[in-house]
Amino acid sequence: MPELPEVEAVRRLLEPAMRDARFERVRLRRANLRRAFVPDFTARLTDVTVTDVGRRAKHLLLSLSSGDTLAMHLGMTGGFRVEPRHAGGGAAPSEPGPHDHVVFEMSSGFVVTFNDPRRFGAMDLLSAEERSHHPTLTGLGPEPLSRDFTAEALAQACAGRRASLKVTLLDQRVVAGLGNIYVVEALHQAELSPLRRASTIATRTGAPRPTAMRLAAAIKDVLRRAVAAQSRTDYRSERFRVYDRDGASCPKRSCPGVIRRSVQSGRSTFACSVCQR
Numbered sequence: 001m002p003e004l005p006e007v008e009a010v011r012r013l014l015e016p017a018m019r020d021a022r023f024e025r026v027r028l029r030r031a032n033l034r035r036a037f038v039p040d041f042t043a044r045l046t047d048v049t050v051t052d053v054g055r056r057a058k059h060l061l062l063s064l065s066s067g068d069t070l071a072m073h074l075g076m077t078g079g080f081r082v083e084p085r086h087a088g089g090g091a092a093p094s095e096p097g098p099h100d101h102v103v104f105e106m107s108s109g110f111v112v113t114f115n116d117p118r119r120f121g122a123m124d125l126l127s128a129e130e131r132s133h134h135p136t137l138t139g140l141g142p143e144p145l146s147r148d149f150t151a152e153a154l155a156q157a158c159a160g161r162r163a164s165l166k167v168t169l170l171d172q173r174v175v176a177g178l179g180n181i182y183v184v185e186a187l188h189q190a191e192l193s194p195l196r197r198a199s200t201i202a203t204r205t206g207a208p209r210p211t212a213m214r215l216a217a218a219i220k221d222v223l224r225r226a227v228a229a230q231s232r233t234d235y236r237s238e239r240f241r242v243y244d245r246d247g248a249s250c251p252k253r254s255c256p257g258v259i260r261r262s263v264q265s266g267r268s269t270f271a272c273s274v275c276q277r
Contacts, residue, residue, distance in 0.1 A: 149216065
């Protein structure tokens with residue numbers, strides 16, 4: 001499942017083709033993805049301009065001149081292809097394939113195609129009122145790369161929680177956009193066990209302990225490096241230091257530990273029992 005860095009990479013791919021551009025033609029090649037498209041989806045987009053290409057947690061949010069928001073989620077296998085629509089005998093965009101479900105023809109001269117073999121992605125066209133009450137866009141925690149995400153904010157969110165750090169960090173109300181892979185990577189960098197109780201990084205009054213400071217810094221660093229890596233390569237090809245490396249030597253210098261896999265709340269966890277405490 002794409003996480004924050006992967007979704008941010010897609011946002012950056014779409015921005016030059018879609019920001020300040022008008023939808024000249026919208027083609028739906030099926031009636032639904034994970035959910036059915038709203039009945040007037042095409043009509044509400046045609047001749048409307050994209051004023052901003054944003055992201056909130058794992059959602060892509062296109063702000064529109066009509067006041068609506070096009071909220072898109074990649075699901076497990078969704079992705080976008082951006083191709084120039086050449087004129088004067090130049091190369092044309094590729095013909096839609098069997099898994100190309102939505103085609104946006106933009107006034108910028110680009111054709112933006114959404115491809116999703118398993119159709120777990122979603123596109124919701126929301127009015128301003130609907131966006132303010134959307135179940136997956138409200139109640140989210142701070143963006144981890146924003147100024148609002150600090151050791152203090154993380155400690156307050158974890159104070160009193162009996163759940164493990166791993167499970168707590170996957171709660172989108174604690175921090176928005178983090179997923180299983182980057183939680184595993186950040187906990188290893190911060191040298192904190194994924195099994196540690198979340199409340200242990202905060203004092204009784206909710207102030208941050210040194211562990212909270214290490215963890216907040218590690219989350220930001222891991223995500224920044226991942227975003228930078230995604231901009232240089234295909235976003236599904238990123239290699240990780242500990243995730244999915246069961247049996248490998250711990251990558252921390254001078255640590256004699258071995259990365260081992262376990263399962264927490266049905267999700268794979270990878271950690272070093274020597275340096276992660």
